[in-house]
Every structure is written in structure tokens, then in C-alpha cells.
Amino acid sequence: MADFTTQYMGLYLKNPIVAASSSYTSDVKHLKELEKNGVSAVVLKSIFEEEILNGFNESLDLDDRFNSSLEFLDYYDYELKQESLDKYIQLIEDAKKALTIPVIASINCISAQEWTEFAKKFEKAGADGIELNIFILPSDTKKSSVEIEEEYIKIIRKVKKAVSIPVAIKIGPYFTNISEMMAKIDKEDISALVLFNRSYSPDFDIDKLEITSSNIYSSPEDYTLPLRWIALNYKKVNCSLAASTGVHDGDTMIKLLLAGADVVQIASTVFINGPEQINKMLKRLEEWMNKNNLLNIDQFRGELSSKDTRNPAEFERVQFMKYFSGKKI
Ligand SMILES: Cc1cc2nc3c(=O)[nH]c(=O)nc-3n(C[C@H](O)[C@H](O)[C@H](O)COP(=O)(O)O)c2cc1C
Numbered sequence: 001m002a003d004f005t006t007q008y009m010g011l012y013l014k015n016p017i018v019a020a021s022s023s024y025t026s027d028v029k030h031l032k033e034l035e036k037n038g039v040s041a042v043v044l045k046s047i048f049e050e051e052i053l054n055g056f057n058e059s060l061d062l063d064d065r066f067n068s069s070l071e072f073l074d075y076y077d078y079e080l081k082q083e084s085l086d087k088y089i090q091l092i093e094d095a096k097k098a099l100t101i102p103v104i105a106s107i108n109c110i111s112a113q114e115w116t117e118f119a120k121k122f123e124k125a126g127a128d129g130i131e132l133n134i135f136i137l138p139s140d141t142k143k144s145s146v147e148i149e150e151e152y153i154k155i156i157r158k159v160k161k162a163v164s165i166p167v168a169i170k171i172g173p174y175f176t177n178i179s180e181m182m183a184k185i186d187k188e189d190i191s192a193l194v195l196f197n198r199s200y201s202p203d204f205d206i207d208k209l210e211i212t213s214s215n216i217y218s219s220p221e222d223y224t225l226p227l228r229w230i231a232l233n234y235k236k237v238n239c240s241l242a243a244s245t246g247v248h249d250g251d252t253m254i255k256l257l258l259a260g261a262d263v264v265q266i267a268s269t270v271f272i273n274g275p276e277q278i279n280k281m282l283k284r285l286e287e288w289m290n291k292n293n294l295l296n297i298d299q300f301r302g303e304l305s306s307k308d309t310r311n312p313a314e315f316e317r318v319q320f321m322k323y324f325s326g327k328k329i
Contacts, residue, residue: 001286002289002290002294002295002296003295003296003297004016004282004285004286004296004297005297006040006262006263007240007262008041008263009104009129009168009192009239009240010129010166010240011041011128011129013102013263014040015282016253016261016262016263016285016297017038017040017253017263017264017266018039018040018042018242018264018265019031019041019042019043019265019266020266020267021043021045021106021267022045022267022270022271023045024267024271025042026091027091028091028094028095031044031095031099032099033275034278035100036275037275037277037279038279038282039101040101041102041103041128042103042104043104044088044092044095044103044104044105045091045106046106046107046108046133047085047107047108047118049107049108049110049111049115085121088118089121089122089125092105092122092125092127093125096125096126096127102128102129103126103127104127104128104130104168105125105129105131106130106131106132106133106170107130107159108133108134108135109132109133109134110134110135111151112151112154112155112157112158116162119163120163122163123162123163123164123165128165129165129167130165130166130167130168131168131169131170131192131194132155132159132167132168132170133194133197134152134155134156134169134171135171135172135197136148136151137199138174149184152181152185153184156169156188157188160188160189160190166191166192168193168194168242169185169190169192169194170193170196170197171185171193171196172199173196173225173229178229179229179232179233179236182229182233182237183236183237186237186238191239192239192240192241192242192262193240193241194242194265195226195241195242195243195245196226196244196245197245198218198244200214200216201213202214217268217271218246218267219246220249221246222245223243223245223246223247223248224246225245225246226244226245226259227243227255227256227259230243230256230259230260231259231304231305231306231315232306232315232316233260234259234302234306234307235260235302235307236307240263241260241261241262242261242265243256243259243261243263243265244264244267246268247266247269248268248269248272248273248277249269249277249280249284250280250281250282250284250285252264253281253284253285254284257300257301258303258304259302259304259305260302260305261301262301266278
């Protein structure tokens with residue numbers, strides 16, 4: 001039997017499949033199901049800074065007392081946050097009791113405010129690591145990209161200062177120079193980079209003339225996005241690399257390991273194909289490794305990255321020129 005063990009953000013994992021943060025990782029019943037089907041670690045559903053702030057604002061609209069009493073406002077603010085925090089801490093504690101695999105807590109941050117203190121509480125509750133999902137939408141015409149990038153670093157520094165467990169940073173692909181940003185984040189002594197988070201995208205209903213949500217699940221073709229950036233940055237950063245977005249089957253997982261990923265994180269495929277897909281992916285990995293006489297993952301990890309491949313220029317290619325020249329349409 002091939003050896004699937006891998007190291008990710010300082011954790012020793014039995015295989016490279018991690019359950020990504022999603023509603024599937026928000027209760028113990030589903031977490032156990034994921035473990036039973038073979039994942040090596042779980043990232044819990046994120047606690048959302050935005051959601052708690054919105055909840056607070058809605059309560060403000062409902063209650064007139066807030067207009068007159070600052071003390072009450074402070075109290076209510078504290079109560080609401082505490083309720084969300086308590087629920088999340090309970091989830092960490094329950095997950096730790098129910099599972100034998102590592103449990104990673106997840107915080108969705110948009111600012112470096114007091115929310116960074118959450119991390120300390122999650123560490124105390126027993127989390128094996130923290131994943132920060134940071135996405136600051138670059139929609140403000142008065143904010144430069146440098147200012148936005150500094151905000152990311154501020155959040156990371158505050159959380160890193162608060163905890164001693166491993167911290168992973170999950171980012172989106174929208175940076176002017178993503179490779180430079182990865183290097184900048186890596187310098188903050190983080191344990192892993194997760195490429196990439198998938199953000200909610202608005203769509204339109206042209207009959208009702210309304211704004212709707214686009215598909216929340218990724219497509220199996222989407223994996224080429226993390227593949228390029230992992231292949232280009234393999235061994236250029238010190239931290240672990242997780243591939244997230246579009247990993248739906250075993251072949252895609254193998255490709256991302258060949259690009260240099262330490263683990264893949266999966267969400268959509270579990271919703272679409274059921275948790276049994278995890279086992280199928282592991283079987284495919286075993287079959288492929290046996291066929292290629294590979295005993296462990298380190299024997300092939302990064303073999304097709306820009307560092308190790310004979311043709312690194314392929315990762316720098318952005319136009320389809322060659323593909324279309326001479327091709328009949
Ligand atoms: C229903 C659903 C809920 C999600 N919730 C979260 C979340 O709370 N926090 C987070 O960081 N990512 C969340 N994600 C994003 C996933 O963790 C993952 O990064 C993304 O879906 C890409 O991976 P996939 O192609 O395997 O789905 C969610 C995804 C789905 C489909």
C-alpha cells in the first residue's frame with residue numbers, strides 16, 4: 001500500500017485530502033461522515049466577521065433604546081458577539097471530542113479589528129490550527145492596492161501575535177501581483193497558504209430584473225487556476241500550500257500534487273457527488289501511484305511545478321496564440 005502521509009501547516013496528516021470550510025463542516029454529524037469517508041483534517045465552517053456585524057446593525061434598527069443609551073449599546077454588542085462566539089467554541093470542542101483527525105477553525109475576516117481576538121479563544125477551545133479567510137473586495141476607488149494589501153498583513157500580524165497554533169491564510173486570486181503577495185504573506189511566518197477562496201458572485205435574472213446569486217459550487221475545470229499559481233510558487237514560499245477550487249476527483253488531486261500542493265481542500269465535490277467521493281479519490285491516488293511505482297507522495301510532489309519541470313515557460317504563457325494558429329474553427 002502506497003504511503004499517503006503528508007505534512008500540512010505543521011500537522012501530520014494521513015493523506016492529502018482536507019475538507020474545506022463549508023456548511024458541510026458546520027456540525028458534528030457531517031464532520032464524522034467526512035472523517036469516516038477518509039479526509040485527513042477538517043476546516044470548520046467560518047465564523048463571519050461580517051455576519052456578526054450585520055446582526056448587530058439589524059438589532060440596532062429594531063430597538064429604540066440604542067438611540068439613548070450608549071452603555072446598553074455596548075452591552076448588546078458584547079452579548080451578540082458572545083453568542084456567536086460561544087456557539088463556535090462549542091463546535092470546536094464537540095468536533096475535537098468526536099473526531100481523531102485535526103480540526104482547523106476558520107475565521108472570515110474583512111478588517112483587523114477586535115475580531116482577531118477570536119483566534120485566541122479558538123486555540124483555547126482545542127483547535128489544531130486556524131485558517132483565516134481574508135477577502136477585502138477592491139471596490140473602493142480611493143483605496144490603493146498597496147493600502148488593501150497592508151490591511152491583509154495587519155490582520156495576519158494581529159492574529160499571529162495572539163496564538164501559537166499554526167495559522168493558514170486563505171486568499172482569492174485578485175491581486176495585481178499574486179506571487180509577490182504570496183511571498184509577502186509567507187514572510188509573516190504563517191504555516192500555510194490556501195489558494196484560492198471562492199467568493200459569492202452576483203448574477204442577474206433578466207426576466208425579473210433582479211440580482212441573484214451565481215452558482216455556489218465550482219466546476220471541475222476551475223482547478224487550472226490554483227494549478228498555475230501553485231506550480232509557479234512551489235518552493236518559492238516556505239509555508240505549506242493547499243489547493244482549493246475545482247478539485248472534484250482523483251485525477252485533479254494528482255495534478256495539484258504534481259504542481260506542488262501539500263494538500264487539496266474539497267467542498268463542492270462533496271455536495272455534488274457525496275462524501276463517498278473522498279474514498280474514490282484516495283483509491284484513484286493509490287492506483288496511479290502503484291502504476292507509476294511511487295511509494296510516497298514526496299516522490300512526485302512538485303514534479304511538474306515551474307521549478308522542476310523541463311518547460312517552465314508553459315506557466316508564464318497567457319495567450320492562446322499557439323493553440324489557435326493553424327486550427328480550423
Ligand atoms: C456551500 C459552501 C459554503 C462555503 N463556506 C465557506 C466558509 O464559510 N468559509 C470559507 O473559507 N470558505 C467557504 N466556502 C468555500 C470553500 O471552502 C472552497 O474554498 C471553495 O468552495 C472552492 O473549493 P471547491 O471547488 O472544492 O468547492 C464554501 C463553499 C461552499 C460550496
